[in-house]
Amino acid sequence: MTIRALHVASELYPLLKTGGLADVAGALPPALIERGADVRALLPGFPAVLAGLTDLHPVAQLGRRFDTPGVTVERGTLPSNGLVVYVIRAESLYNRPGNPYLNDEHVPYGDNAQRFALLGWVAAQLAQQLDPAWSAQIVHAHDWHAGLAPAYLKAAERQHGRPVARSVFTVHNLAYQGVFPAHQFGQLGLPDDFFNISGIEFYGQLSFLKAGLFYSDRITTVSPTYAREIQTLSQGGGLDGLLRHRSHDLSGILNGVDYAVWNPTDDALLDTHYSATRLAGKSACKEALQKRFGLAQKSDALLFGVVSRLTEQKGLDLLLGGVPEIIRHGGQLVVFGTGDPALENGLKRVAQSHPESVAVELGFDETLAHTIVAGSDVIAVPSRFEPCGLTQLYALAYGSLPLVHCVGGLADTVADASLENLADDLATGFVFERFEPKGLAAAIRRAFALYDRRTEWKATQRRAMRQDFGWGASAERYLALYRELI
Template identity: 80%
Template sequence: MTTRALHVASELYPLLKTGGLADVVGALPPALIERGADVRALLPGFPPVVSGLADLRPVANLGSRFGAAPVTLELGTLAATGLQVYVIRADELYTRHGNPYLDDDHVPYGDNAQRFALLGWTAAQLAQHADPSWAPQIVHAHDWHAGLAPAYLKAAERERGKPVARSIFTVHNLAYQGIFPAQQFGQLGLPADFFNMHGVEFYGQLSFLKAGLYYADRITTVSPTYAREIQTLAQGGGLDALLRERAHDLSGILNGVDYSIWCPANDAALPARYTSARLAGKRACKEALQKRFGIAQKSDALLFGVVSRLTEQKGLDLLLAALPEIIKRGGQLVVLGTGDPALENGLLRVAQAHPDAVAVERGFDEALAHEIVAGSDVIAVPSRFEPCGLTQLYALAYGSLPLVHCVGGLADTVVDASLENLADDLATGFVFVHFTPDALQGAIRRAFALHARRTEWKATQQRAMRQDFGWGASAEQYLALYRGLV
């Protein structure tokens, strides 16, 4: 029997992307469909979502909701994959240009609680046949934006006296919890007793993320190690006790890579293509990258790349402290990203002092991200914590050895180039265990040492490129979860 599942999220690549969530929601549903599931997605009607879908047609009129009228539900098709996508049209809530979550001053919109409550509420309406021709058996909600979907499903179940649909809540990053003042609870239309320690209440406020964790039938997160880490006081974000209590409902399923987008053999964004057997194109990518960023055109300089939000979570304060070590050894660094002004300015100061070795571009550019991943020798992902991380998976596919902190999905996907791992043909990158400048510098020194041994470096690159982190295995695990619930 075919399982019908609805993926509920705030973004989906290529329609709208601010981070890795979009990549997952863009790739997982097609991988599930390929394996026989009947999957659709539900998104807020942000302008790029509405303009990016073909054949949009009305499905239901949802009346006046959460301060918006009229609210309608439309269904369209994503041309790139054929995925059918429901869109919530509520212009007062969603028709804003720029960032989907923040205003021009980078402040969260004051009505975000209503904007994303509507997303969860609509998911529950679809489970109750808002679209007469299709209803999901599984509502699969992603991150805090969709966190109220399981709560609305439980409320509907109580009202009807029978289950409406089963729910799965996937945590992509526990640090973003969707917290709002308690007085906004009244606007959500949930039963009064849901505002409770055993419910959506979180230290006197309300948390959309906690609603998902509390009311979903099953919880997943995006790597096995992160699933263990979030049950600890250090990484549980105040929710560790709830997560330990629900440990039997929690599983870590590693995110995958969409190799139709991330493959150096046929990546249109690259100045030259290459494979693990023919790496000459990679050297051309490095040359082009050095030229693009205006740093010294040295083929033998060890080039480190960073494509990241520039935040302390991403460990870039640690990398900034270790930059003298890279420069002293004749290495180079190119950075693409935006974020914490103090980190941006710190990196820009080093770039001004060492224009031959360090270059920084603020902002985000998808094509340039591909060029950096391909042209760098090492991709640095020194995160303090990292639920899964996709950058290191892209780096492996492109033979750019990842340098990572041993946490979350980074620990699950990169094998350190220690002497014994090199001897056993296991090494794929550089891993540091303690989050300290000394530990990071040790990993940087290992990178320089391996780079000096050309034959071993090339063998490690080729091993990295042979790793398979495609969506197939992950999709199978999600399908097994779906079947278990249905």
């Protein structure tokens, strides 16, 4: 029996990307299709999404929904792989340039509750013959934007007296909870008793994330360690009680890497290619990176790279304190991303004082991200918490040894270059246990110490590049979950 599954998300690479969610939404459906499932996606009709699909045609006219006239659902195709994508066309809700969630002042749109309630509602309709040619047996909702889909499915089940589809809810980051004022509940069209502590109510407000956690049949998150961490008071974001209560329905499944996009042997965004057996091209990538950022052209300087949102969650405040340690040992640092203005300015000040050693560029650009991952010797991901993290997985594939804090998916994917791990052929990077300056400084020193032992450094690079974090194993685990539910 072929399982019909609908993936519901607010972004999907290559159509629209603000973070790792888009990479997962773009890579997991094709991996499931490869394994025999019939998978489609549902997205809001943001301009970039509509522009990137081919063969768009109407599936259903919905008229006025959530105080919005002229809502239609259309079906199109993603040209790169043929994935069938449903889109919700609602001009007044989605036709806004720039960031899909925030206005020009970086403030969340005032109607985000309606914008993303509509996404969840349409997902539930696609399990109830909204498209006469196809209906979902599994609705797989991603993050808070899709959190109401399981709630609308449970409401439909009550109405019909039987389940209309099963639901899986994946938490990519528990810190983003989709919280709105209680008075907006009336606009959602859910049964009155859903506004309840056993439901969508969260400290007197509504939480779309909580709706997903409460009403879904199964919950997954993006690494085994993060699945344990979110059941604790310190990392549970006020939802640890609910998550502990549902621990038998909760599992951690690691995100994968799309090696068609991230592979140094044939990366379309790189000028020079290399592999684990032919590492020579990597030094050309390093040279190009030093040149691009105006750093001293020293082939033997240990080059640290950062591609990240510049926020406290990502541990960039801790890294800023560790920069003197890198400079003192003759290392270099390239930082690329945007975020907290105080961190941006702090990093820029260091770069101005040490232009030979430190370079900072604000923005996001996929090509430059690949250039930094390929050209760096070490990629730093010192996050305070990290549900899965993809950057360290890209770094491993490119032989750029990750330097990470021992949390979430970082703990699950990187083995520290301790003496015993080096002796046992296990080391793939540098891991610090406690989130404090001493721990980070020690990891930085371990990186310099290993770099001085070139034979061992090269062996560790090759070991890192042989790690397989492709989508295969993860897709199999999701399929097993779908089969259990059906």
